[in-house]
Amino acid sequence: MDSYDKLMEICGFEPDEVVEYKPTLKQGLKKLLVTEKDVEFAITERLPKCWSIHLKGIRKLLGCWLREYIRIAIPEPGEARLCHTYFVQPGMAYLHPIKLADPTIQIGLPDVVASLVGSAFFNVGWKYVEAAEREGCAVEQITCSLNKIRYGLHVLGIVPRADVSIGFHTFCDDAPLVDQLIREWDGTEVCNPYRVRDIHFTGDPFDEENIKYFADSLRDGHRQLEELLDIKITPEYQAKARELFVNLSATIFAPMTGFMKADPVPLNANDLAYALLPVATAFDTGYDRIFEAEAILQAEVTQMIAEGKGVMPKGTPRISWRLLHSWGCPWLVPMCHELGLAADFEEGFLLGGGQLMKSVEAQMEADMYMMMAKQLAMVSALGTSLEYLYKTTTDHIAEYSIDGLIATSYRPCRCWTAHSHILAKMLSERSSIPCITPDLDIYIDRGDFPQSRMRTVLETFADVVKRSKEKKLKAASKGGN
């Protein structure tokens, strides 16, 4: 058994699949600049230490992501055209109708997938980033590494010139900007659905005029894609995509988020991200394997909860990451565990009651584009009102019994960082929840943010959170007496 066999074993491939898939895997990894040494690193360091690979469901999910990673470099033989997109929002409901309109179009999210797999499993994300930095994403100007990954994959010729790249102007400027560089580089046509970010600091995130504009822009984007890809996105395909989205939400999102309320918590933050992101992400390799893996995982987790098992002992302080944890640096999760923190919660996924209500409200929208626009506006993380951000964060803290928040300060993303800092200020002024804003890269692990420094920061934070929790417990027991 060589390292590639071992990799596939860890990633839940069945023996017959190993034989069948190995040549594609090796060819794909080579093209993606993943060396045998990188594979060794993944199978000895990253995967066993950072994910709950004793769970078959997790292994199978990792396999789904690995296949998706290979697919961005090696399209299926029948895939005649490529449609790439940035990030996961507004996600699969927008992209799946394109695949339904013509299955020979590859729908890929090269940046997300290359970060979630290339960076997280093999730590090669920096190779794509450095290629982008050589060709227009000046390193000293600091641009989001997720976008640099997307551009770098083009610069390196890893992904073929796409027929169209969709860079949503929703949260930040970097996505549409990097698309312009991709267009300049290899002529990839770009489509930039646009949200005007005149978002008030207080009040409801569903500002009627703003939401309608974004919904119409998304609709217009589909019209452009119809022209560019010579397809017809019919109401029937839209309805099917919506059906799939609702199905994914109901059968994956709802139960998995429910499991995370258990103490001890059954899954770690890495497990959770890879289990939940398929709800939002368009999988070119299909959803059958995802549903299968999720069903296995849910059965396993149900069993764990029944037996009182978890990733950390019951009563361990529960830490949440604002928006998302740093999936490019998965070592953070075991590091937190070593320090006695169950840093396994993500505010971006684990919605509080108010946000869930908003999500349901959005899903009731008859118009698919309005639904997507609303879904995006209620994502507390970015692009919404500051007071709503504060409200949803505190809802999440209450709902999941969170003892401390890590609001990552991700330097290359100004809006992420600004929101984190402002939220930390609001929390310190209005609540007793400890909150830190450490500098971290979310998408790659290049060493710009060293592990030793993070350990020092987290050690101090662990002390503060533990003392804060003790104090809360004492106060509660006094109140009880």
Next chain:
Amino acid sequence: MEIMKQLSKCIEQRHIELEKMKNRGSKVVGILGFGYTPEEMIFAAGAIPQRLIRGGDRESLDDSREYCHNCFSTFHKAQIGYLMKEKDPVYNLIDHLVLESGDEHSELTGMYVYAYKPMPMTWLGIPGDTEYSGAFPYYLSSLEKFKKELEKLTGNQVSQQKLEEYAKLYNDIRDLLGKINDLRKAPSPPISGLDYVKLNHASFYCDPHEYLALLKQVYEELKLRTGVYTKDTPRIAVFGCPIAVGDYRLLELIEDAGAAVVTEEITGSTRDCKTMTSIEGNLMENLAQRYYSKKSKDVYKYPWREELLSVYSGLVDDFKVDGVIWYQLMYMEAQSMLGYVVNKRLKQRGIPAMTIQSEYDFTSRIEAVKTRIETFIEVVKQSKSKRGNRNG
């Protein structure tokens, strides 16, 4: 020119004028953005517009550190520094702030203000997808909302008559600035780049009536003036990030190195004088059209089309430019990416181009910056003599 001294004085004493006007009951409306807020509307409501466009000093950046992350646009960090620390008397006099959406730095600056020093604010929604049919109506609707807020702020109606009065006044200002700018196309421009930018910047600070009167004098004087450069002087264009009021070191260094700055395109930090407001019909709509028309040539417009990129090559042709310096403020990533594309294309045309980065820190590395600029000017001179004198 003596008038330049008067204009500098006007900038220096702006806070005194504003205080006088405030004492008479006027409201001061600060504008944070890159030129999509019609000042005509603010005047028509009886308030005073004030572009927030000071910069160039390190102190404001140091002041901003308490509030925002370092990796944030240099220009916007400076605005945060001035707004929060109250060291600039003009910034202290603002009653209401207008935030232009469209670039994340301006938007986040608004958030920092909300979090640390809340004040009445208005968002102007400025869609960057100009090709989309809903884009202009959204901007117009945003201006209509702003008009209502102005009326509430001042208690005055924004009448068609007042809008017309100020639209005409601003058209006259733009017309003259445009004519002065055109004089720079001459083989030996009668005004230096530094003076032109300062002249333009004064329009953000002076009373528009007084400014127009001074501008007329400047134009008459310049028309008769013999150029201040020789025919061999390298003609430089400065493109890129905003050049703030007070951030003049780069222009000085280029001209000290023996070159002439003959044109600039610096992210809305000089007044656009190419498009006029039509006086016929609905003035609100005309103003919206006039202001929104430049969005298609904006770095924050997506997707970039040749219309944007041709702005730079057009200026190079129109002003017979021999070399281009891309002024790159730290952490303004949009300009950085555009600069990469523009410079690459210019080099393909044989036009020397270089990027100079700044975080308002030229003073601390002045010799290195001077050497780079002097070397570049030498390269431009050689390239110019090889290609033959384009001006000849």
